[in-house]
Amino acid sequence: MTAPRSHRVGDTADRILDVAQRLVQQRGFNGFSYADVAEELGISTAALHYHFAGKAELGEALVARYASRFAQALEAIAAEPLDAPAKLERYAGLYADVFRDQRMCLCGMLAAEFQTLPDAMREGVLRFFDHSEAWLRAVLEQGVREGTVAFDGTAIEAARTFLAGLEGAMLLARPSGDIEWLEAASRGLLTGLTSVS
Amino acid sequence: MTAPRSHRVGDTADRILDVAQRLVQQRGFNGFSYADVAEELGISTAALHYHFAGKAELGEALVARYASRFAQALEAIAAEPLDAPAKLERYAGLYADVFRDQRMCLCGMLAAEFQTLPDAMREGVLRFFDHSEAWLRAVLEQGVREGTVAFDGTAIEAARTFLAGLEGAMLLARPSGDIEWLEAASRGLLTGLTSVS
DNA sequence: GTCTATAGGCAGATAGAC
């Protein structure tokens, strides 16, 4: 049901989002400009303003698209017949994929700049993390039922600890660029949730 | 041996660093300007340039002072007759103190913006995390000897997991401003290192 | 040490032609 586009993969708005997303993930929302995006695409900044009224609207669209794609990936994992530890590993794998592209999680980056963001972007970032927490909590509760996962405190607290651990590992591993750094942290977080069995 | 200063606590350079540090911790290095600092202190931006040649030099000084103070705090904890879990709790308490001021760890914030930082700042940030890792590794090794701590993999990996978990928890808890969020994550990380006993 | 004044550049954004 997607409209056919014989002449190019992705229209201009999509390509703007692609470039802007990479720049935000690598440099932050306050670390890139319309001129950066325009130059890379070989168009003018005025053309960008045609597709996105301002930087705030572009930012909103970035968060919305990122959250939507991430939610899709989580649904796909949830649908597979895996035990909880395997699902958590898959979840951590999503982060490793982003890291291999030498990027930070878009919303992790925006969390750092939270105080400087337009309201609509803030709300999108909060929704992203709420959704991730809810998904992880459900998986952890599955693990408790299966007997494959154990933790002190509530499932939502354990979900947040796991999520925070992954975001923090991306943050700290990126300067060194060492994927093994991130994967070791993923294993450590998982071990903390499973070694009690 | 500190020079006496009857007329004021902290000279101008110190007060510039105080304001700039808070702004970086709350808004990021790319999210504040010389004008912000000058206005808050009631001086001109030209006066700032007298004390710090440019924003890069100010940034360097910020990282150096922060790392020095943090190292002092770690030495104080190391000197106390505590078991490893208690030292880790104290370490986590340092992060809670920063968070209560509604700030991010300075170097955690700078890690997000790493790709946009001047070289000298990058090196300072890397040294900060290397030092933290080394300190945590030593505490974890103490814990293994005591039998109070256990983990899979190497001590340096466990140290990184713990550090990343705290930085990530600060990052994600700050939008909501909920200190309990951070403290729950601290407990969760500690439990992951001690529940195996 | 701090000021006023200002340079020079880049930011986000708009008008209007094509």
Place this chain on the structure above:
DNA sequence: GTCTATCTGCCTATAGAC
């Protein structure tokens, strides 16, 4: 949809007086 041209404002930084 994309362009050129331009606006306004903010940024870092400097010159030179006091």
